[in-house]
Amino acid sequence: MKVEAYQQCINPSCALKYPISVSRIHCERGHLLDVKYLGRFPKYLKDAFYGRRNYGGNIYNESGVWRFRELINFAQIDTESKSQCAKFLVSLDGAEGRLSRPYKMTKVAEFVGMNPDNLLLQPEGYNPSGSFKDNGMSTALTHAKMLGVKRIICASTGNTSASAAMYASNENIQCDVFIPKGEIAPGKLGQAFQFGAQVIEIEGNFDDALAASIEEAKKTGAYTVNSINPFRIEGQKTIMFRVMEYLRWVPPDWIVYPGGALGNTSSAGKALMELYEWGWIKKIPRLAIINSEGANTLYTLYNGKYNGVELRWNKGKVDSEFINRYYQYMDKNNIRPKTDATAIQIGKPANILKALRSLEFTKGIVEQVTDKEMYDGMSIVGLNGFDCELASGSVPAGIRKLREQGLIKKDDIVVGILTGRQKDPNVSVKYHLDPSNRFANPPKKHR
Numbered sequence: 001m002k003v004e005a006y007q008q009c010i011n012p013s014c015a016l017k018y019p020i021s022v023s024r025i026h027c028e029r030g031h032l033l034d035v036k037y038l039g040r041f042p043k044y045l046k047d048a049f050y051g052r053r054n055y056g057g058n059i060y061n062e063s064g065v066w067r068f069r070e071l072i073n074f075a076q077i078d079t080e081s082k083s084q085c086a087k088f089l090v091s092l093d094g095a096e097g098r099l100s101r102p103y104k105m106t107k108v109a110e111f112v113g114m115n116p117d118n119l120l121l122q123p124e125g126y127n128p129s130g131s132f133k134d135n136g137m138s139t140a141l142t143h144a145k146m147l148g149v150k151r152i153i154c155a156s157t158g159n160t161s162a163s164a165a166m167y168a169s170n171e172n173i174q175c176d177v178f179i180p181k182g183e184i185a186p187g188k189l190g191q192a193f194q195f196g197a198q199v200i201e202i203e204g205n206f207d208d209a210l211a212a213s214i215e216e217a218k219k220t221g222a223y224t225v226n227s228i229n230p231f232r233i234e235g236q237k238t239i240m241f242r243v244m245e246y247l248r249w250v251p252p253d254w255i256v257y258p259g260g261a262l263g264n265t266s267s268a269g270k271a272l273m274e275l276y277e278w279g280w281i282k283k284i285p286r287l288a289i290i291n292s293e294g295a296n297t298l299y300t301l302y303n304g305k306y307n308g309v310e311l312r313w314n315k316g317k318v319d320s321e322f323i324n325r326y327y328q329y330m331d332k333n334n335i336r337p338k339t340d341a342t343a344i345q346i347g348k349p350a351n352i353l354k355a356l357r358s359l360e361f362t363k364g365i366v367e368q369v370t371d372k373e374m375y376d377g378m379s380i381v382g383l384n385g386f387d388c389e390l391a392s393g394s395v396p397a398g399i400r401k402l403r404e405q406g407l408i409k410k411d412d413i414v415v416g417i418l419t420g421r422q423k424d425p426n427v428s429v430k431y432h433l434d435p436s437n438r439f440a441n442p443p444k445k446h447r
């Protein structure tokens, strides 16, 4: 099945279009871009996707991303042709998205005050590089390969760089990663080195690293693989597709993600908008985005905590000047994001406009949690035999808080996305050595 695809500016009053064959992250007026498809998608594809779980030696069926290839067919290939898939689609031997689907976790359910059947958590850490990033990196690299790119570039709090480096090395593409010096988990930094990326250390935070990497990309023509790249977002939509497929395309009441640069918020919203438009889902689940208290720009702006104004997408007439004023206020008062959850230590989320669009479509909400709450959230996931990193601990922590506030009701169905696995074992060790921590399990001396 082939469809026509193109790129389009997200601002409805601008809506400039570009072919798939160009690489840019903004329209010429500076707005983010979407990948768009002409036409609707027939519902019988649901059966085809389900059938591909018995993948019969085909890695594009095995992949939890490319299993849904008709819905993200920006490469405009014949999706049934194995040779076309092999020629165009970038996959790590079918591993991206393969193991991630919703799981019940009874101890987490008890912790958040829910019935164990109503809470599902999807561990995206079980991707080949250990985070959800592989979903979008396989599609971004597919686009890069279509364009004959020789060098990709990104800024990262660690997981993006690990994933970019892994996919780039597999495709023989050079990879430069800009990271905030001393602010990323050692396991993530180790991956960038291990996979042969060139690490460039920035004296500053992720926001500074992103600005520097975009500048470098402009100068050198390197291909940006951060989530402002619309082809990354296409791959990340499959996280939502896997959730919906597991639930037989009957959406839950809530979908909960951590909020960092807000690529996930953007991709989840886009996936839901499309599925709803095509008539694949009849109900729109609400997105709940959880910020760390120490890096809470979305929480602050969305909930009117800065100058009392609640920032909204407003059908595309969003007050970007207000966002800029808040960023200037942050700079002037030296408000820097600070949290132990370095993955989401981000002050100026690059996808904020797309995220606002997602929140508007889903009647979403934004909450914040403390580091301590995230530690407990991470640890209770561990006690269910699943592994996640501190930033992902924001999800159980956030669900618990929203349950306490009564926003999430007792009988609601909730799906939370655990975005990455633990890549700094010292975080877990430190937690468990301190008996004052809620779930601490300190070692005993022998006799």
Ligand code: F0G
Pocket (backbone or CB within 6 Å): 131, 155, 156, 157, 158, 159, 160, 161, 227, 258, 259, 260, 261, 262, 263, 264, 265, 343, 344, 389, 391, 392, 419, 420, 421
């Ligand atoms: N969880 C983990 C484990 C992450 O690594 C990130 C982002 C997020 C959540 C936030 O997701 O940006 O879509 O809102 N990490 C990026 C990186 C920034 O560079 O690895 P988001």
